[in-house]
Amino acid sequence: LAKTTQPISMDSYEGQEVNITCSHNNIATNDYITWYQQFPSQGPRFIIQGYKTKVTNEVASLFIPADRKSSTLSLPRVSLSDTAVYYCLVGDILITGGGNKLTFGTGTQLKVEL
């Protein structure tokens, strides 16, 4: 499983764009990149997933360069409610049976202030 490295914490202000970068130097050919968000006392929530280039949904964008050794989660115009821990996961989503698992790291604590 590819190891990921993220900043431990980030601070931002309401209305700003926040970019959280995840490093995954040993990503494998079949690995996908997935991001989750977690609020206190809740389980993580799926945000976005991608394989290469750019993926966008209603809440975030995911940028993946050509070498795929890193990825950046972009949150546009954050609000106080975006204060949470964000996890980057890398793994092969197509493995079935044994081996079908991804590893959560310690994540990035994002704090958004007024």
Place this chain on the structure above:
Amino acid sequence: DAGITQSPRHKVTETGTPVTLRCHQTENHRYMYWYRQDPGHGLRLIHYSYGVKDTDKGEVSDGYSVSRSKTEDFLLTLESATSSQTSVYFCAIRLNRNTSYEQYFGPGTRLTVT
């Protein structure tokens, strides 16, 4: 929430006693997971299941066992609880899609071993 419930939601038990946590889902998902979450460690995978009677170990499986006798229930058992197993336990399912690794998490069980 993908129809995931966990029981009990809170439990206090004494060292050396057996404890069973239950994860129940109503949407016939094949993959189910048990994680624990502790301060400074993020989420760590304990065990997972890829079908009825098909289970495998995660990264922190020592001291835990699991069973899945039917699709909807995934049980986590602490045969002899220790204080180091005081934690918040999350159950998760993976959506039945080959092109996505979206997991949905239950509300969590807070276990205290005294």
